[in-house]
Amino acid sequence: MKLTVWTYEGPPHVGAMRVATGMKGLHYVLHAPQGDTYADLLFTMIERRDHRPPVTYTTFQARDLGSDTANLFKTSLLDAYERFKPEALIVGASCTAELIQDDPGGMAETMDIPVPVIPLELPSYQRKENFGADETFFQIVRALAKPMERTAQISCNLIGPTALGFRHRDDITELTSLLSDMGISVNVVAPMTSSPTDIKRMGAAHFNVLMYPETAETAARWMERELGQPFTKIVPIGVGATRDFVKEVAEITGVKPYLDDSRLRLPWYSKSVDSTYLTGKRVFLFGDGTHVATAARIARDEMGFEVVGMGCYNREMARPLRALAKEYGVEALISDDYLEVERVIEALQPEMILGTQMERHIGKRLGIPCAVISAPVHVQDFPARYSPQMGIEGANVIFDTWVHPLVMGLEEHLLHMFRDDFEFNDAAGPSHHGGHAAKPAADQTPAPETNTPVDAAIWLEAAEKELKKIPFFVRGKARRNTETYASLKGVSEISVDTLYEAKAHYAR
Amino acid sequence: MTELPRLPVSGGCRDEPILKQRGQREVFCGLTGIIWLHRKMQDAFFLVIGSRTCAHLLQSAAGVMIFAEPRFGTAILEETDLAGLADAQAELDKVVDQLLARRTDIKQLFLVGSCPSEVIKLDLSRAAERMTERYAPSVRVLNFSGSGIETTFTQGEDACLASMVPVLPKTDTRQLMLVGALPDVVEEQAVSLLSEMGISPIKVLPAPRSDIDLGVGDNTVFALTQPFLGDTHAALERRGARHLPAPFPFGEEGTTAWLRAIADEFEVDAETFERVTAAPRARARKAIAQASEALNGKSIFFFPDSQLEIPLARFLTRECGMTAIEVGAPFIHKSIVGPDLDMLAQGPTLSEGQDVDLQLDRCRAARPDLTVCGLGLANPLEADGLATKWAIELVFTPVHFFEQAGDLAGLFSRPVRRADLLKLEAAE
Numbered sequence: 001m002k003l004t005v006w007t008y009e010g011p012p013h014v015g016a017m018r019v020a021t022g023m024k025g026l027h028y029v030l031h032a033p034q035g036d037t038y039a040d041l042l043f044t045m046i047e048r049r050d051h052r053p054p055v056t057y058t059t060f061q062a063r064d065l066g067s068d069t070a071n072l073f074k075t076s077l078l079d080a081y082e083r084f085k086p087e088a089l090i091v092g093a094s095c096t097a098e099l100i101q102d103d104p105g106g107m108a109e110t111m112d113i114p115v116p117v118i119p120l121e122l123p124s125y126q127r128k129e130n131f132g133a134d135e136t137f138f139q140i141v142r143a144l145a146k147p148m149e150r151t152a153q154i155s156c157n158l159i160g161p162t163a164l165g166f167r168h169r170d171d172i173t174e175l176t177s178l179l180s181d182m183g184i185s186v187n188v189v190a191p192m193t194s195s196p197t198d199i200k201r202m203g204a205a206h207f208n209v210l211m212y213p214e215t216a217e218t219a220a221r222w223m224e225r226e227l228g229q230p231f232t233k234i235v236p237i238g239v240g241a242t243r244d245f246v247k248e249v250a251e252i253t254g255v256k257p258y259l260d261d262s263r264l265r266l267p268w269y270s271k272s273v274d275s276t277y278l279t280g281k282r283v284f285l286f287g288d289g290t291h292v293a294t295a296a297r298i299a300r301d302e303m304g305f306e307v308v309g310m311g312c313y314n315r316e317m318a319r320p321l322r323a324l325a326k327e328y329g330v331e332a333l334i335s336d337d338y339l340e341v342e343r344v345i346e347a348l349q350p351e352m353i354l355g356t357q358m359e360r361h362i363g364k365r366l367g368i369p370c371a372v373i374s375a376p377v378h379v380q381d382f383p384a385r386y387s388p389q390m391g392i393e394g395a396n397v398i399f400d401t402w403v404h405p406l407v408m409g410l411e412e413h414l415l416h417m418f419r420d421d422f423e424f425n426d427a428a429g430p431s432h433h434g435g436h437a438a439k440p441a442a443d444q445t446p447a448p449e450t451n452t453p454v455d456a457a458i459w460l461e462a463a464e465k466e467l468k469k470i471p472f473f474v475r476g477k478a479r480r481n482t483e484t485y486a487s488l489k490g491v492s493e494i495s496v497d498t499l500y501e502a503k504a505h506y507a508r
Numbered sequence: 509m510t511e512l513p514r515l516p517v518s519g520g521c522r523d524e525p526i527l528k529q530r531g532q533r534e535v536f537c538g539l540t541g542i543i544w545l546h547r548k549m550q551d552a553f554f555l556v557i558g559s560r561t562c563a564h565l566l567q568s569a570a571g572v573m574i575f576a577e578p579r580f581g582t583a584i585l586e587e588t589d590l591a592g593l594a595d596a597q598a599e600l601d602k603v604v605d606q607l608l609a610r611r612t613d614i615k616q617l618f619l620v621g622s623c624p625s626e627v628i629k630l631d632l633s634r635a636a637e638r639m640t641e642r643y644a645p646s647v648r649v650l651n652f653s654g655s656g657i658e659t660t661f662t663q664g665e666d667a668c669l670a671s672m673v674p675v676l677p678k679t680d681t682r683q684l685m686l687v688g689a690l691p692d693v694v695e696e697q698a699v700s701l702l703s704e705m706g707i708s709p710i711k712v713l714p715a716p717r718s719d720i721d722l723g724v725g726d727n728t729v730f731a732l733t734q735p736f737l738g739d740t741h742a743a744l745e746r747r748g749a750r751h752l753p754a755p756f757p758f759g760e761e762g763t764t765a766w767l768r769a770i771a772d773e774f775e776v777d778a779e780t781f782e783r784v785t786a787a788p789r790a791r792a793r794k795a796i797a798q799a800s801e802a803l804n805g806k807s808i809f810f811f812p813d814s815q816l817e818i819p820l821a822r823f824l825t826r827e828c829g830m831t832a833i834e835v836g837a838p839f840i841h842k843s844i845v846g847p848d849l850d851m852l853a854q855g856p857t858l859s860e861g862q863d864v865d866l867q868l869d870r871c872r873a874a875r876p877d878l879t880v881c882g883l884g885l886a887n888p889l890e891a892d893g894l895a896t897k898w899a900i901e902l903v904f905t906p907v908h909f910f911e912q913a914g915d916l917a918g919l920f921s922r923p924v925r926r927a928d929l930l931k932l933e934a935a936e
Contacts, residue, residue: 001557001583001584001585001586001589001596001599001600001602001603002583002584002586002603003581003582003583003584003603003606003607004563004581004582004583004584005577005578005580005581005582006567007560007563007564007567007582009560009564010560010561010564011559011560011561011564013561014561014564033537033623033655033656033657034532034533034535034537034656034657034660035535035536035537035538035539035565035623035655035656035657035660036537036561036565036656037532037533037534037535037884038536038537038540038565038568038569038884039568040534040883040884040885041568041882041883041884042568044883044884044885044886044887044888045883045884045886045887048887049887049888050887050888050890050891051888051891052884052885052888056532057532057533058532059531059532059533060657061657061658062626062655062657062658065627065657076532079531079865083865094561095559095560095561095623095624096559096561096623096624096627096656096657099590099624099627099628100627124559124560124561125559125585125586125587125590126586126587128560
């Protein structure tokens with residue numbers, strides 16, 4: 001048993017739903033109790049989809065247990081086929097149905113449904129959402145895709161995007177146009193946007209673009225082996241990665257590398273004088289392995305940040321991320337324990353978190369700005385505007401997104417200069433926060449933590465007064481640094497001198 | 509000012525046939541009750557013993573909205589727990605030790621059963637007893653089931669409150685108990701109205717803290733503030749308490765009838781009743797009249813969700829001028845919603861339980877002006893051109909009693925007004 005307050009990933013059948021919901025003409029019959037239908041709202045509310053996910057739940061109840069849950073499954077499967085007439089079906093069990101061992105796959109096999117029925121084995125008590133998506137897509141591809149003649153023009157499949165993915169919708173558009181500039185057409189995008197009929201003709205592509213290793217690597221490897229299609233290893237998020245991706249595609253296909261970077265703004269924005277204030281900002285990265293790995297390169301090489309820590313919640317990416325972290329001189333945190341992530345962030349005291357919606361909570365609690373770089377997603381991760389992460393426009397979007405939570409350069413200087421101005425006091429708050437002060441949320445009284453330092457130093461009045469002169473957005477850090485410094489030096493009273501000694505100690 | 513009460517409709521709906529169809533249900537499970545209960549009971553922690561799905565559900569249902577560390581969590585069952593049950597009990601002890609060490613402010617711990625823990629028959633009542641002994645007197649450990657194979661949505665609150673009743677101390681005091689978790693502002697209004705009538709003492713279940721003096725006994729009468737509290741109702745009667753049946757306090761009419769049932773029991777004279785209720789009643793009528801302009805003459809269709817559907821249909825048809833096409837509820841406890849059914853005019857289809865595909869067919873055929881449904885169905889129905897109201901807001905938002913009657917009508921009129929407001933045809 002493992003105690004969890006927030007989770008980064010759902011159960012594996014939610015991963016299967018992400019694949020099914022992204023597709024057309026596929027239906028998922030899920031042996032599950034009624035409560036599991038909550039998963040529908042992930043798609044209709046968070047992603048604002050205008051259709052229900054193509055999932056029929058068997059909705060068994062306590063009174064069905066031990067009597068006819070198996071029949072319930074069969075009836076539901078037949079009804080779903082009759083009502084939705086899909087081109088193919090996937091069948092599986094959720095965590096509770098797994099315990100009652102009805103074997104949906106086996107039952108479906110005996111039923112003569114006139115379309116392909118693909119059984120899913122998704123061990124709920126061992127694996128999680130990304131595994132579920134990866135495995136489901138793999139099983140669909142394995143069941144339907146066949147070797148076939150290649151298209152006349154050089155073409156590829158874009159694989160990995162799913163429903164509820166972090167900016168997958170816009171990444172598809174960006175990559176399609178990037179590849180088209182090189183004279184490469186897109187054969188099939190899958191699972192998102194594809195139908196079972198499309199999956200059948202995936203073999204016609206010359207190679208695969210593996211957009212998100214989390215959700216399609218197993219299928220990519222299978223297609224490499226069985227259909228002779230190489231796949232790309234570089235995920236084109238960030239300027240450098242996009243350029244490398246173009247080279248990689250050129251090597252695979254033999255076409256001339258070409259990248260239309262006329263709209264690329266990140267490098268100049270990064271060099272422009274306003275960005276000086278980004279210099280060496282200490283950032284902590286956390287999310288899925290792919291997004292964290294690409295974000296690390298952008299943070300260090302394209303934004304001039306200092307990466308003080310990185311990690312991912314999906315164990316499948318532990319190995320590459322550990323190796324990468326070593327290159328950055330930090331240790332990777334591989335954990336799906338939200339509280340552990342919070343502890344690490346608290347200890348590192350970064351100036352910005354590049355994380356998930358979960359880290360946004362942590363950031364709020366600790367007063368650290370956070371930009372979201374990865375799933376798990378939230379309704380605000382599906383903006384109406386075009387907002388990819390990949391390619392040229394993705395790099396531009398990332399620059400804006402990451403800079404936004406930090407106070408802008410010139411504004412920061414002005415705040416210093418005018419800090420005694422009556423409208424620039426603490427209560428006024430910065431203008432980009434909507435004009436109202438950051439008030440202490442009543443909700444934010446966390447439980448008394450047991451790890452409060454027992455040897456906390458006392459602030460002398462003069463020091464406390466001096467501290468108030470420091471701009472409010474760095475005051476919290478100054479306070480923490482001074483206290484840490486004081487405890488380091490065994491100082492019991494904090495004077496103005498201690499404050500400035502600490503400032504000198506931590507100066508970079 | 510005295511207004512004539514609206515006369516009961518001949519017969520009402522109490523004896524109307526109820527449509528029951530078995531199929532896929534589109535409802536939350538009872539675990540979701542934890543979302544509002546953990547804010548209501550300030551020294552309680554809810555520990556779900558379940559799977560990753562349960563943890564994911566709670567997080568999705570809470571909408572990643574809670575800034576403070578939530579006072580709920582999941583002990584996720586793993587392969588090893590499924591292998592042997594003796595292990596699972598020991599594992600649970602470990603998790604609870606860990607939790608209580610971390611959260612020393614916890615005085616009540618609820619072990620909440622889920623689908624997987626029910627299926628493997630993990631004995632949580634035994635665990636709760638064992639832990640109560642171990643942590644007494646600082647922490648009381650109780651258990652209930654919020655599993656989706658046993659409960660839907662609001663039944664979780666029912667199961668939770670019902671689990672608290674047997675351990676309430678016995679009292680012989682003649683007292684009124686209000687039963688149901690309400691937003692604080694609403695609860696205070698109810699207590700203040702009743703206090704002004706001279707009724708006392710008034711107790712509330714659930715109390716905000718476990719150290720509040722709350723007992724039950726033969727001289728306790730209780731009024732339900734929510735219609736989904738069937739098990740709690742039964743548990744209180746087993747302790748000798750007596751229920752005061754009444755329509756539920758939604759809208760001016762429901763609130764008045766609900767208060768009157770209590771006032772009659774405590775022999776409050778008509779003059780006092782009038783003095784206390786006249787002003788807020790007038791305010792409520794005015795507010796409803798304003799907020800329900802957009803609703804008058806419009807039709808409404810309820811998908812089953814919270815069990816609030818019947819009292820709400822009564823409010824919307826009688827006070828806001830709507831026509832009900834179908835009123836679906838997950839369960840219909842006639843002993844509890846009977847007074848509301850009596851007042852609901854015949855005509856709508858009453859349905860209990862659900863086959864969501866068939867119900868969607870009926871809804872699309874009827875094309876109601878407003879559809880009340882769960883979050884999973886709302887956007888798909890909007891995409892079909894049907895205005896919808898998320899049922900979940902009716903549970904989270906203050907909607908009870910006089911001062912909220914206008915807001916309640918407003919919750920329903922907003923989507924209708926919005927549909928009229930938008931001129932998107934040209935843009936599409």
